[in-house]
Amino acid sequence: MVSKGSGSLSPLSSSTTLSSPCSPDLNKSTEFIQGSPFNNPRTQASTIIEYISSKPGTSSAVYIYDVAEQVGFGTLTKEWARVTKDGPAVVDLQTRAGAGLGLVGRLSQGTSLDTVKGTILTAYTTPSGLALMAPSFTYLPVASPTTRLIVQVPTVTAVGETLALSPTLSPLASVWPILPQNVAVILSSTPQQAVDFASLSYKVTTSHIVHLFDHHSASREIGHSISPTTLIGDGLTFQEALHEAGYKLFEYHGDPEASTVVVLMNGPFALTLKAAVKNTTGLGIIIVNVLRPWDELAIQSAIPPSVTTVHVLDDVPNAVTLGSLYVDVFGALWNTAPKRAVHPHRITPTQTLDFVGVDGAFLRFVQEISHIPISEPLTAGIKKVLLFSVPRSPLASFANFLEELFIEKKGILSRLLTDHDVFSKPSGITANRLLISRNNITDPLPIPVALPFGPHSSEFLGILDQSLLKTHSLLNHAKKGSIVLVVTSWTPAELVSNISQEVAAIVLERGLYLYTIDVKGIARDIVTPQGPIQDAVQNLLLELVFLRFYLGASASEATVLQLAHTSFDDLIEGIPLSKFSGHAWSNLQFVNIPPLDKTTPSESPALKEFEANAIAVEIAEGKTVVNGAHLTTWHDAAKHILFPSVFTPPREEDSLSDPALRPEITDTTFLVTCTVNKRLTPLEYDRNVFHLEFDTSGTGLKYAIGEALGVHGWNDEQEVLDFCASYGVDPDRLITIPVIGDETKMHTRTVLQALQQQIDLFGRPPKSFYTDLAEYATADVDRYALRFIGAPEGIATFKKLSEKDTVTFADVLNKYRSARPGIERLCELIGDIKPRHYSIASAQSVVGDRVDLLVVTVDWITPDGSPKYGQCTRYLAGLKVGQKVTVSIKPSVMKLPPDLKQPLIMAGLGTGAAPFRAFLQHLAWLVQKGEEIGPVYYYFGSRYQGAEYLYGEEIEAFLLEGVIAKAGLAFSRDGPKKVYIQHKMLEDSEVLTKMLHDDNGVFYLCGPTWPVPDVYEALVNALVKYKGSDPVAAGEYLESLKEEERYVLEVY
Template sequence: MAPPSSHRLGSPASTVSVSPHARHAFRPKDLVIHTGSDTDSASEGSLDESQVAAYSSALWNVYRQLERQERFTSGADAVLKVAGDISDNVFVYPLLNAPVEVDDEAFRARMVKLEISQGAASAVRGALAVGTNATAFVPSQTLPLFLPNLFQIAQSEKTAVFHVGCEAIRQDLAVGSSYESIYALQHSGAVLLNSSNPQECHDLAVVAHVAALRLKKLLVHFYDGSRVARELAKLHVLTPSALHSLAEIEQHAPYQATNGQDVADHVQLVMDDLFQVLQKQYKVYEYYGAPDAEYVIVVMGEATAAIQEAVAYEQMLGVKVGVVQVRLLLPWSHTLFAAALPKTTKRVAVLENISTGAFAFQRGLLTQNVQVFFHSAHWTSAAPVVVTGIYGGVFRNWGFSLGMGRAVFHHLATASTSRRSFVVAKSEALYESALETATVFPQLDVIYGQEFELDGVDAYTKQYLVWGYDEEGQRGDSIETSFHSTLQLLNRNPTTQVNAVINHSAPSPAVPRSVSTLEARLSLNGRVTGLQQSVEQADVTVVTRPALLKDFDIATNVKTGGTLLVHSNWKTIDDIDESASFKSQLAAKHATLLVVDIEELQKRVEDDAIANIAAQVAFLKAAALFDERVVYALLASQFSQEQHTTLRSFVSAVWGDVVSIVYPLEEWHQPTASYVEVTDENETPVELAPLSTLASVEPSKISHSVVTGKLQKRSRAAVSKETATAWKLMFPEAFGTRHGVRDHVTDIVRVTKWERLTPEDYERNVFHIEMDITNTAIKYDIGEALAVFAHNDEKDVLDFLRSYNVDPEALVTLPVAVKAKKGSVAGAPQDETLTYFQLFSQVLDVFGRPSKKFYQALAANATSDKEKEVLAHLLDDEGKDEYKHRVDETLTFADLLLEFPSARPTMEQLLSLIPRIKPRHYSIASSMKMNPTSVHLLIVVHDWTTPGGRYRVGQATRFLSAIQPGQLLSVSVCSSVMKLPVNHADPIIMAGLGTGMAPFRAFIQERALLKSKGVAVGPIALYFGSRHKAKEFLYGDELEQYEREGLLTYLRCAFSRDQAHKVYIQDLIAEDKELLADLLLRKNGHFYLCGPTWPVADVREALVTSFIAEGMDRKQANAYIERMREEGRYVLEVY
């Protein structure tokens, strides 16, 4: 990209060159200005206009070479690093005892930490008086103490930057964000610059310092101090050497101080100049949305990201909306704002991050600027209606959400214009809570974002929440120490992005200890999501002290189907002495309850450094992102070679000690009602909604759920009395017997076709299944997956039950959780009765891999001295290698029960010790529009040989590889990010390896149907990879037919082992760089990759190379891919 020409054209007599040494160390002497005469000379500060313009052009080339690096850090820390490496002096004014690192010898600046007092900033004025520049870090709560000196500094034409983290403390001591203290600088003459996220904090800190050096003015850079400043993220920052060079260049640049209306233009020019440095084109006023928008929100700060998401969503619905992000609050430029705002605007909502109390006395400064603009000569159309929305102060507790943004747009479009102010809150409950803490509260309209929220997050985003008590005088230190390195580990993968923030709550009479929480959001596809909105529903919630469960309603933050990990010595459900509300919420969400005794584990190892990783290993297991071997490999780089043996053993120990406590769903969901038994013939059965029962491949002899009137408490599964069971079967009406499918099962489908796609003698068994969905609840969209509930092998189950001396036809009764439908009340508790054969073939994962908890249970039950000795050996340090060998050999629960007959738990105990069979998810390989009565899957058998030579097959693929047409399957549809473009004319480029072909077959079918109906469809390119064409060209005939018909425009196959040298899909993508550049850069193409993770980096590199061939540099190419990712045009589904 060439430098903008509007302000950089020098006279023909002046040229500028860059010294060849400049690529290594930048100094002002590297910028040489050549004039028309050898005798001409000009000192700095006396150059004419053309020479200054030439100097600016030279800067462009020098700036391009400044180095950047990735760093996992907070917004506040990034700003401190920028200031420390650009300024001469940095003065830090911490609030109370807030820890601030000011002694880093690597900083270029002199770092000074000062106390806050009346007349603060005198030291800053002193530094400016001796001719140096200065920077100060100031908390917004104390800004009034700085105002006298700030006004004098602003009028002094000295180079100074103040970084202000904006926070507001409520009457209930909760901390939020508010900009109202910044508004006190309205008439100071200072330049007010705002950042909205951690990356902007770094980038605009650079802009602020460069602008201050050029303009010789006071720059106040302000940002949300409650979340944005403290949010940890993977940032692209300038290296210290690059910042040093930038400071040297700018301090000697031939610029003159500028006053008046030109200041805003000069700030924009600084942003333009720094484009190559920051790798982003910033605007003082930046518009996002429809070019002909009628409804526009004007906002600054951390609410911007959520409103941009709201704009994108509303645009999909056809609504003409947009948002203007204001980065420069003062001085205001009508010219630049007019250039950003669509001329079609009819209504404008200005969002102010201030309290209602402040608004009661005067309108916000941003509102004033916008209102004045619409009555100036820069707006020639009819002035739009301008309303003000308040979301700061007491309403700032939960962040600004997408739903709140949508609510504002809805209010703009539908509300009366008679009232020009409103409050936007996340929910009515939070609004009512805010009323209780508001000192001044004018009568305003109130709108809520809750009804406009979109459920959940995308499939590639995981959310985590960690709770912990603070040690005395240490806010969040223990949580940060335990989990900071974990976040860094997750960030190592270039395709992941982690954002995290630690929050604090002050002690109160109810909770005398202060508490910190760590919120983290992990994007598995690298998309930057940020944490401006709090994590409310976490995939994994970690509680570091069980007492927290009594003090806080933590179960509320557990996602449905999520995991709660408690650091505790709980062994069984009887140890869990928590409230009925906690148990009810956990059961209602079908959450997994994991427990690990961190303190006991840490006593097993003498190396403190290794002991301290216990919490993060437990978290990584609960998060299920990596297996044990990968976690060890990730951690090993942090330790010396001599520590690796101890580390490996400790990781294995922690991994085995994270155990699941199986709780009685029904009893916990309805704590006052459990087991049901008729004791009085006059009692009437309770009427229920249709009941959830176990789904089976064949209609079971007995598979019923029963509920009646009188309730008797029961905490575990129980074997039914034969007479009681007989009554239930004989008199179903009296006992309320129901048939149906369980809540997590959508429906039961019948297999209509099973076909192996690879030869019988080929080592990989890949097969195709079709299922009939006629008269079922199964509805699926393109790209979605099907969860299949597999069963254990029938022969293995019968052999196990006979060896366990259990009659397969005997009956067992289990408690069932009844999930109420939305808007209805949950029914009474229920039981389900089934045979032991059903229980062990369809429900319990008896052929799964046991944890150490199971070994401990066997050791506690064993009566044989020899078996006790063997089990004790496996559980202590000396037996770790043998225990690991058993894990590697994939020994199952059944294997152990047969090996240790004297240690066999009772059947009731087994129900609590053996986990339930989990569904397996497979990408759907068909389009429902083309196949309205069926759903297709493409599956490969997962098999392996253990180190001991045992051949093993995965449970689900073993079950599905043996299934026959006519049999029934329990299934459920799962969402996915694999979606076709909304515009059918957009090209699609698909890269699939092996069974990764599944969703792409569905894509092609969908477009084939559209084309058959006369719809114009865009080009389709498929890159398919497998080992041999003759043996593993999956759906090859179909694909070649589509190619002949012209639907499949480019069919590119890489059969890696069909020639002497291996060829992979990334090689073909690299060959087709011109084609891909055309489809992706010029025709809005969408790129998809499905399959294993190993080719992701190579495929991305091939795309980068193709973009470079089109004239981009590497940074621009990577930035374009990130933009594609954010737009949903670069989608990965890897495993």
């Protein structure tokens, strides 16, 4: 039962046209990854990007962050890795602050295998994830042909209370200014361009690459035949690769003599405006394909000399944040001839949702800012089809069935986009948008712009499950005079009695043509028994009905049958196609809605709106992955979106926490009480290492072995008061400032509260702060100095201030005293204090309602002799007994193995002893209960035994009790020759090798990063010496232990 021309299944189609033909058949993953996915309109661009990134020889390893898989990117890579053995290693990672440090460490240190084969790392993340990764990029090594990082970023973000999916780049507003010079940022919009840019990312050898592509729509569309990228070879510079692929840094489109130009980053709105300016006089558009490195000369040459006004659109988190693109454009044009007015326009996430949800909203916005009318009917000649169904129903794949029909037709371009709403209905809702047109359209609009989920948008509306009429206001999407088809077992009279007055009113007011058909009943009468054949027949019948409406006035039963004959065989399961066509024709019924009695109030419940908030990926054997979770119900997908940083449901005790402690942050916070603050090192010693204990009684705070405590520290009160005095602001004055990340919410506090408890006044300012502050400087010398530091030319000065002088926001403001933004604006410019995380040094199974920390004060002297202090360690060191502290819990990689009989090797340096104290407390408790544990080797290193033998008495007790089998203590400054933990490990190398290699042991290292290579080398040499491995094989073996969570590093 197949359509003509469909033939046998290829690796790029999962089934025949009577099923769902859109996804790769992952039962044939090996064929797929070794073959070619190009020139097949059934393959999405995102699939090809994953194919390029995970192809053998392209990447050394692919790191898939949870946020990427939650938006449907990375699932296929993981599936291919499962069934193929010659591809790159695939690593799952959770998104958290400092998420990029692991990649930096891998590129900087590498493994012995990396030394041979090189280290080309690929990471998948989203704009929100990239915002957390980007600060780590400062530490990236210089890119080379064998050592590079490529980050593929599907640009889709959940925003607002409904978690609606949006193409906004607002999470990255603070990222652009801090990216180092060796990181290139490229943006793509069309499916072909996304694949081209993904390909050239791996050809460039002089830069690390961040590639942002439109995953809100373009890369997920079906119907594009994507060609492979034509690049000559590897080893290209960035400009060479871009030129060979046929692209420019900046594209100009529109009137060659335009007086007004709109500048925006490449994406769905750039495509929309590009199509609109074709026949618009006086208006042009600059599309930014390459944001970093920023090329001022290139954008200057791209803008026609006739232009007098430039409007710059920036995605920002709130209306008071100045966009980085505006700063770049202004800097490039402010001193050029002719003079041009440059205007910033801040696009918030709320506006972005309007642009993709309301027909024509974006172009109306452009008209308002440019004062140039855009009257082009952009969607003329496009048939807009909108289909709503429920998952796992027989008609759930109808949209793919229909798309397959048009893919086979020459001269027709059909594009399909599928979205899901997992919140508004228990089983979820699927929306399929299909645009059908002639294939001579040169600049097709993004589907969400051409057919938004808004009122009056569709020309054909299909409701494929009758239950949706009672829960959702779906007919609101239908245009005036358009066709609505409801698949239902109801008769027309029963349908009238089952719909609300609201729905009936829409039908009457808009003159909709409402039809019904019972394809399930027809299929049951024609084909027996029930099962896949009946399901396929339902789809066939519905397609025949659609063809009748698609042909319009020329439709007749004969013409529909004639068209169907071009796609289907004459006999289907032994039944003539004409019989199916006849049944479809005769059973279609028109529904006549009687006039409404407006005097009778409606008692129907309010109907919901569809909100796209989930993305599904089809993998092997008919399984579907929604938002990164393998689901049995669509409720699970909702849980996955709601709790992106943790893959488990909320614990009961979460309800005991106090969200009012820090309502502007998403972490669950607890208010604990300091009961012990004890210095462990001598007073005359130059390092203050101290032990803290907090009482958690009544807070509901629970933590697992090895987890970290996030401390929401405060700035020093006296320093804040001193700053207020120098800045001339009353510390008791009330200010209202936006909640970070949501411009719609505000909170009010005193200036002292804001600067002490929330604003990172004594943090280190990024480069963008100097540029932003320059706008408020009244003295020319201050303004020019700040602009210079914030400009590319001032990079050396910025580095000196940041890395050598370690200036703070307060230092900069005290130095440039004419720059005085209002205190409300200053709070926005600086941003929030981030919680600092410390490994918990206690086991709750032993200490109960208590949590312990081991902390060392961070302090240093600047070149001018001024003392400086770490913000949070200073706060903790000054805690008094009885003082309240706001904390949160953060998961960690440091956890005990499931089998406590496995040998444990623990290596801690300085305060890195903290998690192992928790480990040993718990193990001792198990021993006291009579449980058996495996051998424990504990290595500890510090400078002096007399000063820094942290928890030494407890270690000696654990040795006497047999909890620790052996302790290797290294005090580097006590003897004439420095001794470190790796030296102690070498003494035990034979037994350590046996524990790790033969006895399924687990190795842990916690502390600073500097000993990692030496410890790694010690273990490799031990494996070589006692197991007969070569260095490469030994390195590979240790890398495999990382995947098994048996080689665990927590370094900082």
